Amino acid sequence: MTQGLLIFKQGIATVFLLMLAISGHSLTLSDEQDSYQAAHGMQWLAGPKQAYSPEMALQAFLDDQGEKIHDKYPSLGFRKGLQWFLIPIENQSGQSLWFARMGRPHLDYLDIYLFDQQGKRLWHNRLGDRVPFHTRAFAHSHLVSTLNLPINTRRYLLLRAQGDNVIDLPVSVMSATAFNQQDTQVTIFYGLYFGAMVAIFLFNLLIFISIRDRSYLLYVLYLGTFTLNIFTREGLSYQWLWPQATQWNHYSIPILNLLTLAFSILFTCQFLELKKRAPTINRGLVATASVLILFAPLTLIDFHFFIQASTAIILPWLLVAIALSIWLIRQGYSPARYFLLAFTAVALATMAYILKTFQLINGGWLLENIMPMGTFIEALLLSFALAHRMTILKSENARIQNEANEILEQRVSERTSELNAALNARSEFLAVMSHEIRTPLNGIIGTVDMLKGSPLNDEQRHNLNVIEQSGNSLLNLINDILDYSRIEAGKMPIEQTSFNLFNLLNESLTLFQHKAQIHSNALTLDVAPNVSERCLGDPVRLRQILVNLISNAVKFTDNGTITVRAQRDPANSDYLYFEVQDSGTGISEEQQRRLFDHFQQGDSSTSRRYGGTGLGLAICRQLVEIMGGEIGVDSKPKQGSRFWFRLPIPCTERADTCTTAPAIDNQSVLFEGRLLIVDDNHINLMVAEGLCQKLGYETEVAESGLEAIAVLMSTTQPFDLILMDCEMPDMDGFETSRAIIKLQQENRLPWVPIIALTAHAIPDKIRACRDAGMIGHLAKPVNLARLQTTLRQALRSTGPRPSKARNHSDSQR
Structure with a gap:
């Protein structure tokens, strides 16, 4: 009995001395800090240790057989076999509940053991992507476990990692508060990332559905696979998409790697038009993509080989894509510029990730999250690239239409369909942008109106007028562009409703009464006796035509007269004939021939002097034609102009002639x-x-x-x-x-x-x-x-x- 007790005491003393030997590497928890990077100073035991029990592995560490790790974000690369890690923890804080976040979600198995000072196993938990998700004590996409560490005690955290994938083992120990804060930040970061990626995915998918362009289809497939790849790498797929499919979760990453590479190659071929510009290279790349797709199911046979192979060929492919884009840029293919920027961004991120994976550089938070950053930048730039490419396609389509070649007739038809779809998408975009621009513009113009009644000096009043004029000019520009795009897309509806013609004419002139006074112009209205007050037509479009013509007359006339006339068309009593006549600068015959074309004005000096886009008269012409009428102009330089148009607007009643425009009440009536x-x-x-x-x-x-x-x-x-x-x-x-x-x-x-x-x-x-x-x-x-x-x-x-x-x-x- 005495001899047995002596041996037991000697064993206890030996363990105690060995524990003292590694006490310098322990992680000390205190109330002064609530988050620790525990991997720095962690010990690692590698090699064929499958025969080791956890107690034997702990004893090996206590015998100083482990290797100290100096990296805060350790990555062992691709390693087979069991890897043991030890973190001595001394809790000197006032709380016993702590959280440990360990490794990356794609680690196959991670066994967590907790020992007391005497080497007694207190607790065991198993995590990993090959362990059923529902068995996790703490349901989290990452490998997270709670740690019960009594106050003022020492514990040994022993980790056993095993997997065919990269063994990354950053370990952080946090209080409950710190864990919740960090988890919220990570959730927000990935929520924003995946939200943005899904938005870009859906946006481009809708464009593909609208225009049926193959580039958008391949881009959507590429975007979807690498977004799902990252979603899976972060453990989110295992948590939310397939928590019961343990085997699929394990093999999904190399399969998604291969599919992402394949769709990336196919998208590159389509976007850079390699079939036309470099047919030999195109055939080689398409064959490579086909092989990658065929190899995807073979990962079930040799996971370790394919995960390494799919990781290793990513960077060479990105370098090939960058080289191709540089070559095409030098050949004058402008969409390749966005493509180059996009693939350069993801290439840099991938290079850093691969170097970390193969232990060539140390890890860190930035490197752990660099792939989402790089892929988001790539997705954004590729969306711009596709939009720019669509602009190029539109220009090519216009050129093809001018070449009346029977051989290209079918191709022209296909391109025209694509163009029409793009125009519809543009019209919708302009409508949305019109809404978004009008909202802040309302704040500008409304604030100007409120400031007008304030006591202002001359300079302030002048500056306020400049702001008001600029705001109104921007508003007119928005309206013109929106109307032009809707007319061009064939989406300008024409209504038939009963309206008061006299009120419409009076209101149209009232809008320009103040501006006419500034230019010292007299505004008059002349309505023939044969015109009735109540008419049938589209008052909104009629007002738009009149306002455009009156606005031009006021703009180009100083110290003169402007007369608006309305009468029944002598040739057809169902038509109304309108005139807007001014005594302004006049227009030459050459200018008249192109006056109603898009973006055309009298000459280049007109836009500089008077402003405008040259869309107003083009819109008037298109509206008149849509309504079944005609429009024209009679003018001579320095002798004024007479713009006229006739529209099918039946009237039902007669009324007295109205000869003058109503005056605006400038008094402040409350x-x-x-x-x-x-x-x-x-x-x-x-x-x-x-x-x-x-x-x-x-x-x-x-x-x-x-x-x-x-x-x-x-x-x-x-x-x-x-x-x-x-x-x-x-x-x-x-x-x-x-x-x-x-x-x-x-x-x-x-x-x-x-x-x-x-x-x-x-x-x-x-x-x-x-x-x-x-x-x-x-x-x-x-x-x-x-x-x-x-x-x-x-x-x-x-x-x-x-x-x-x-x-x-x-x-x-």
């Missing part, structure tokens, strides 16, 4: 009324509120549809009118309007008219506003005059009351 303004954009809300208050209305605001309904339900003072934005999160203006009208029909709210105040200016959206129950539509940017006119008309039924009691300062609130 009105009583209570308005609710609903808009999620704070700047637009501020502008609309300021303009309404300047007109004398009492206002209340809401920043969402739900808030607007809450205000209406809770207010004790009824509103006279609601100004409703259409595009709002959660509950847009259309839904909000329908909900308000439903509450009104249920007698839970008093009836209040709703007017749309939105950046949408296309007919489809205007119809949607009316379908939702709104009585009117104001397109942003809105100025004080248009707002005043619209509010007057809308409140006419409820009787807006002019108020002389409010002082000027109240109106400027």
Whole structure:
């Protein structure tokens, strides 16, 4: 008994001395720090140690047989067999619960053992991509485990790693708070990355569906495979897509590697047009891609070989793609420039990743996440490259159309189909951009209107006028481009509705009364007795044509007269004949011949002196032709111009002649009324509120549809009118309007008219506003005059009351 006790004491002393030998490498946890890179100083034991039990491996480390690791992000590359790692941990903090994030998600097996100071095994957990996901004690896409470390104790964290893939083993030990913070940051990072990649994927998929261009199909396949590849490498596929498919999860990475390479090669051949520009190279690359696709199932036979091979050939292929793009750039193929930038970005990221994988450079956070960064930049640049390529295709198509060659007839037809699809996509894009530009422009023009009533010196007033003119010019440009694109795409609807012709003519002239006074011009309106007040046609397009012609007349006339005439066409009583005559600069015969063409003006000096894009008259011509009429001009230099057009607009009643344009009331008339303004954009809300208050209305605001309904339900003072934005999160203006009208029909709210105040200016959206129950539509940017006119008309039924009691300062609130 005495001899046995002596041997036991000697063993304990030996273990204690060996523990002291490695105590200098221990990880000390304290309250001063909540996150540690535990791999720095970790010990590694390699070789054929399959026969070792965990206790034997621990004893080998205590016998100082391990090798110390100095890298914070250790990577052992491709290694077969078991790899043992030891991290002594001393907990001097005030908390016992810690989290350990270990290795990369694609590690096959990772066994975690926790020993006490006497070498007694306390706990064991197994993780890895070949271990069923549901068995994980802590459900996480990465290899994460909780550690129970009693306070003021020493524990030994023993790790056993095994796998055919790269063995990366960065280890971090964190408190619960630090882990949650880091996990949130990682989730946000990858959420933004995968969200952006999915958005780019869907965007290009929709373009492919629209235009059926093979480049977009191959790009979508390439983008989808490498996004899924990274999604799988981060363990997210195993967690969310196939948690039960353990075998597939293991073999998916080399398969996705090979498919990504294959689609990358095929996309390169298609995008760079190698079949036409380098047929021999194209055949070789297509054959290579085919072999890669055929080899993908063979990874089931030899995983280790194919994971190394697929990783090793990525960089050489990227260098080949870069060399091809440089060669084509030198040959004048401009889309290859974006392609070069894209593949250079991903090549640099891949080079760093491969060098780390084969242990040629040390790892780090940047290297661990460099592939998502590089692939995102590549995806973005390739999208630009495809868009640029489509522009080139459009130019080529125009050239092919001019070559009336029967041999190329079929090819021309195919290209034309692609072009039409691209034009439709462009029209949709312009409509979206119009909405996005009108929103900040509303803030600019609306703020100018509010500042006009402020005390300003001459220089400030001049600068304010410059801002207003520039904003209006930008608005006109947006409208012209949007209309031109819609007409070109054949999406300009023409309506047939009854309207008041006299009001339309008067309102069209009223818009230019102030500008005409600045140019010292007299504006007159001459309506023949045979013209009735009520007509049948499209008042919106008629107004657009008249406004364009009157605007040009005012622009090119100084100290003169401008007359707008309307009469029945003597040749056909169902047609109305309009004239806009001025005494301005006039137009030569040569200029008249191309005046109605796109982007054409009198001469190059016209744009510099008067501004404009040359789209206005082209749009007028196209609108007149769509409506079944004709347009023309009679003019001589320095003798003025007479623009005329005739349209099929039947009239039903007769009326007296109106000979003068109405004068604008420049007095500041204030009105009583209570308005609710609903808009999620704070700047637009501020502008609309300021303009309404300047007109004398009492206002209340809401920043969402739900808030607007809450205000209406809770207010004790009824509103006279609601100004409703259409595009709002959660509950847009259309839904909000329908909900308000439903509450009104249920007698839970008093009836209040709703007017749309939105950046949408296309007919489809205007119809949607009316379908939702709104009585009117104001397109942003809105100025004080248009707002005043619209509010007057809308409140006419409820009787807006002019108020002389409010002082000027109240109106400027």
